[in-house]
Amino acid sequence: MAQVSIGDSEFDRETAVVPREPGVYDVTLSPGWTVMRVVNGGYLLAVVGRALGDALPHPDPIAVSAHYLSPSVPGPAVIRTETVRSGRTLSTGQASVFQPAEDGGEVERIRVLASYGDLDALPDDTRTTAKPPAIPPRERCLDAAEGPVPPGDFSLMDRLDLRMDPDTVGWAVGEPSGRGSMRAWFDLADGRAADPLSLLLTVDALPPAAFDLGLTGWTPTVELTAHVRCRPAPGPLRVALATRNLAGGxxxxxxEVWDSADRLVAQSRQLARAPRG
Known part of the structure; x- marks a missing residue:
């Protein structure tokens, strides 16, 4: 796999934000990070995360909560941020992404409230009962780019190096397990190392757990909260997704996202609409 450094990758270029005035940023949402022609929610969260990282006095996302108000599409957008509170160890801000509307106005796509801090300044004390997901070695997992995918545009997959646990891909051949789980090794396709910002993409980059229930199709996120727990060690990440309850649509x-040092580096929970397939 080719290796590019943080700052030089496609992910960095296509999450770049351009300051227009204090707290306001211009951005172009890339068509390369779409699912069924809609901008992926994790990529969009990383774009907003980059703007907040510039606007707030602390560098790293710690807790990020997003409400997805309407589907984002590739093209120009504006991010408006506001500093809610600036403390010694944490700062909190909010941000919204707007895109042009057909009537000449703007439509809000996502609204985010986030707390930022310094991951390198956190204490080392760790007490956990969490364990890394049981995934076969990377060479025994299935390259998602080479396997069958549901009909539709999945440009996002070209930017990722996903090696899926064979036990969680039965849905791709019409044999979902019914357990509602997904597990995979995760890298960016160009080899860029993981960092706190890219973890906001990682938590929403695998095929939805609903696919393992036999439901395929667009699974739009309504709300997503991500917690970044520490700076990831070099090497591929392991990601596990699960759903326990589908009800009312x-x-x-x-x-959960685990790094090569067996540390839980990010967690998230989202509420999504169930696909109709």
């Missing part, structure tokens, strides 16, 4: 999806 919605399901929750819990994600």
């Amino acid at each position: 919605f399901l929750e999806e819990d994600a």
Whole structure:
């Protein structure tokens, strides 16, 4: 795999924000990070995360909560941020992404409230019962780019190096397990190392857990909260997704991201609309 450094990758270029005035940023949402022609929610969260990282006095996302108000599409957008509070160890801000509307106005796509801090300044004390997901070695997992995918545009997959646990891809050949789980090794396709910002993409980059329930199709996120727990060590990440309850046309999806040092580096929960397939 080719290796590019943080700052030089496609992910960095296509999450770049351009300051227009204090707290306001211009951005172009890339068509390369779409699912069924809609901008992926994790990519969009990373774009907003980059703007907040510039606007706030602390560098790293710690807790990020997003409400997805309407589907984002590739093209120009504006991010408006506001500093809510600036403390010694944490600062909190909010941000919204707007895109042009057909009537000449603007439509809000996502609204985010986030707390930022310094991951390198956190204490080392760790007490956990969490364990890394049981995933076969990377060479025994299935390259998602080479396997069958549901009909539609999945440009996002070209930017990722996903190696899926064979036990969680039965849905791709019409044999979902019914357990509602997904597990995979995760890298960016160009080899860029993971960092706190890219973890906001990682938590929403695997095929939805609903696919393992036999439901395929667009699974739009309604709300997503991500917690970044520490700076990831070099090497591929392991990601596990699970849902326990689909009811009323919605399901929750819990994600855990583990690094090569067996540390839980990010967690998330989202509420999504269930696909109709």
